[in-house]
Amino acid sequence: MTPPLERHSRPYAASSALGPSKAEVPQARDTRLDVFRAICLLMIFVNHVPGQYLEHLTSKNFGFSDSAEAFVLISGLSAGLAYGRKFVPGKRTATAIKIWRRAFTLYVAHIMTSIITLAIFAGGALYFGRQDLVGEINIRPLVDRTEQGIVAMVLLGHQLGYNNILSMYAIVLLALPGMLFLRNVSSKLLLLVSGAIWLGAGIFQIVPINFLDEGYWFLNPFSWQFLFAIGIVCMMRAHEGRSLPRHPVLIGLAGAYVICSLLWVTGSWWNIDLSFGLPAVLTGFDKTFLSTPRLLHVLALGYLCAVLPAVSRWSSLPVGHPLVRIGRHSLPIFILGTILAMLGQVLLFVTGHDPVWGTVFVMAGIGLHFAYARYLDWLGALSKPPAAIAA
Known part of the structure; x- marks a missing residue:
């Protein structure tokens, strides 16, 4: 959730769905997307080491949505910022190729983190003599059916637990040129088509399947693309100089929904049935299909952040x-966070899920996030001319 939807004097750096390349970082940079993206990255890391104390402080404990929804919304805003004004007649093919190259980068990063995850859990099983580690986070099917499992993983037909975000982003980015084309025709058309796909996927359970079992992707790209598209439309609206309406009624409704969500989650009101026989995508809290309560919650938070000057x-x-650095280098930071989270899960497993050990590890991991971002800044500065460094 981030407030880039209003007009401001400073230009913003073009950034891709998981952060900008070094060539796209200007000297004058509006840093708000970076800040909120960094917060999401840190919360994702904390949430991916379940069973330690810091997990209880992240946003998932205070509302229907969590850092994943916020991150996808920010990614949609970033994609609109990076590619929206470039996707024009005469440049569409070049822009589409650039987008698809980024999608391939995310795919490669997903395969790499999945392989490293396998190595971490297999190494833990060997070193600590805990063969039950290979039964965690959906690793067992790969061990039992190695040949099929390798093919399935490369073809995105098998996903390990906590290693399912990058693959979803890669698929959504493949569809980004089509989204931008529809948006150039009409923002309403993009939202209508994207919303119809989201609704159809939720009602008819349309979702990529896993080859090795009867399951399916944890984050359904056909559902999550709707939130991504909303981010694109909002950012392109800002490009056109049209700010979001700041009507007191809208602010009140958004605030009331956020408070209701807070009370619902903290009060554990999950036994209240308000479905009225409607499809679960409209009334449930399913993360895979991005049910309406989750979608509305992240949009309400995003709206409040966008219209509240403070x-x-x-x-x-x-x-x-430091937060800006993390957000600016979001893809390598995300990869680091995933690897550290897998190490943290093994540590918790072999220590009997001791929350103290887990908390100490996560605190150290957060420190490594900041240190790695600083290192990436330093490394990038080495390749810049002296005049750019001085500026």
């Missing part, structure tokens, strides 16, 4: 701020 002022941090 949030905008707070998140406009200097370019050299």
Whole structure:
């Protein structure tokens, strides 16, 4: 959730769905997307090491949606920012190729993190003599059916637990040129088509399947693309100089929904049935198909962040701020967080799920996030001319 939807004086760097390339980082940079993206990255890391104390402080404990929804919304905003004004007649093919190259990068990163995850859990099983580790996070089918499992993993037909975000992003990015084309025709048309796909996927359970079992993807790209498309439309609206309406009624409704969601989650009101026989995608809390309560929650939070000046002022941090660094290097930071989270899960497993050990590890991991982002900044500065460094 981030407030880039209003007009501001400073230009923003073009950034892709998982962060900008070094060539796209200008000297004057609106840092708000970076700040909120960094917060999401840190919360994703914390949530991916379940069973430690810091997990209880992340956003998933205070509302229907969590850091994943926020991150996809921010990614849609970033994609609109990076590619929206470039996807014009005469440049569409070049822009589409650039987008698809980015999607392939995410695919390669997904395969790499999956292989490293296998190595971490297999190494833990060997070193600690805990063969039951290979029964965790959906690894067992790969062990039992290795030949089929390798093919399935490469073809995205088998996903390990906590290694399912990048694959979803890659599929959504493949569809981004089509989204931008529809948006150039009409924002309403893009939202209508995207919303219809989201609704159809939820009602008819249309979702990529896993080859080795009877399951399916944990994050359904046919559902999550709708949130991504909403981000694109909002950012392109800002490009056109049209800010979001700041009507007190809208602010009140968004605030009331956020508070209701907070009370619902903290009060564990899950036994209340308000489905009225409607499809689960409209009334449930399913993450795979991005049910309406989750979708509305992240949109309400995003709207409040966009229209409340205090949030905008707070998140406009200097370019050299540690949070900005993390958000600016989001793909390598995300990869680091995934690897550290897998190590943390093994540590918790072999220590009997001791939350103290887990908390210490996660705190150290957060520190490594900041250190790695600083290193990436330093590494990038080595390749810049002295004049750019001085600026």
